[in-house]
Amino acid sequence: MKVKIHTLFEYLLETTDAAPDAIVGFSLSASPKLGDYLPDLNPEQSLDWNSRDFRGLPELREHVLAQAGLTGICTPADVLITAGAAEANFLSIMQLLQPGERIVMETPGWPQAEVLAKAKGAEIVKVARSESDGWRLPLDRLAADITPGTRIIFLTNPNNPTGDLMTAADLAEVVAIADRVGAWLLVDEVYAGLEWAGPRAPSVAGLYARGITTGSVSKALGLQGLRTGWMICPDAEHMRDALILRENSSEIMNIMGELIAEIALRPARYATALSRARLEGAANLAQMNAWIATQDLLSWLPPKAGLIGLARLPEGLGSDAFARMLLAPPYRTFLLPGSAYDLPGHIRLGVGGGAGVRLDDGLDQVALGLKDWQRTRSAIRIDGP
DSSP: OOOOOOHHHHHHHHTGGGOOSEESOOOSOOOOOGGGTGGGSOTTOOSSOOSSOTTOOHHHHHHHHHHTTOBTTBOGGGEEEESHHHHHHHHHHHHHOOTTOEEEEEESSOTHHHHHHHHHTOEEEEEEOOGGGTTOOOHHHHHHHOOTTEEEEEEESSOTTTOOOOOHHHHHHHHHHHHHHTOEEEEEOTTTTOBSSSOOOOOGGGTOTTEEEEEESSSSSOOGGGOOEEEEOSOHHHHHHHHHHHHTTTOSOOHHHHHHHHHHTSHHHHHHHHHHHHHHHHHHHHHHHHHHHTOTTOEEOOOSBSSEEEEEOOTTOOHHHHHHHHHSTTTOEEOEEGGGGTOTTEEEEEOOSGGGGOHHHHHHHHHHHHHHHHHHHHHHHHHOO
C-alpha cells in the first residue's frame, strides 16, 4: 500500500513559506554551529563512507551505548547508526510488521508508526492517554489490547507530545506484558536526557530480548540537521534485517553526520552539552508555566520530560483555525495545532531553542490572539440574533 502523509507533516509542508516572526513550539535544544566542531575535525577526512563498519563508526556506537546507560549490558554489535530516529523506527516496523498483523501504539504519540502500519496493511490498535489522568499510559488498557499475535508495541518515552515519563517500574510492567505474547517492544527515546520530574528511565534494549531502543542527537543536543540516530537491539537477526533494509534505502550513513555525532557524544562533551540544554530547557519551561498561569483561556499539564507539551484551548476554538490565525499578520507566530495528534482542542507548545528563541515575543502574540478571538466571539454573541 502507498505511504500517505500524516497531518503533522502536512501542516508543516503547508506552512513552510509562512516566515513567522516568532515560534512557540521549538521542539529541540538550541542548535550548535559547525564551527563548534571544526577543531576536532580532520580537514583531510575523506567524504566517502567511514570505511570501517557498515553499522556506523565503532566509537560512535560505543558512545550511543554509554549515553543510554547500556555499556556492559549491550554491545556495539547491538547498535546500528541510522538517519535519525525516524529511520530507525522505519527499519524496525517495515521489517517486523506484515499485512494483517497487530501493532499497538499510544495516542497521542509520534504518528510515524501509524503511517507505516497503514502502508503495510496491519491491524492498528491505539491505547489512549488521557489528559484527566495526567497523560499517563494506562497500563491496564495496554495489557487488555496486547493479545496473542500482537507483533509490535510502539511507544515513546518521554512521550511525544505530552512529555509524560514512564518510570522504570512502568517499563518493567510493559516488558512483562509484551513478553507474555512474544511481542516486539519498540520505544523511541528522542527526548531522553531532558527529564524534569524524575530520573531517566532505563532503555528497553537492556531490559528485554525483543526490546528495541531508538534515539538520535536531534532533540537534546539540537543536532537535527545531522540526521544521525540509532537503533539498539540485542536480537542479532533483527539487527541484520534492519541493516539489509537500510542498505536498500539510505545504504550507508553520511560520514559528516557520523563524525560530528561522535564528537558530540564524547562523554565529557556530551555531559556539558546536556547540562546546558537542561538549564536552558528548564528556564524556558518555568517561563511557560508562569505565562500559562496568567492565561484564563489556556491550561496545560507541564511536561515531565522533553521540550513540548499540549495546552488545552477554550471550548469553541479549534486548533487549526487558531494556528492559522496566528501565522497571519499581525501575529506572525508559529505553533503546531493539536489536530496533528488527533486532539483538535489543543495546541502544542515548545520550550526548546534556548535563550535565543525569544519566547517572550511568541507568548505575547499567542496571548493577543486569544484575546482577539474572545473579543470577536463576544461581539458575535452581542450582535447576533
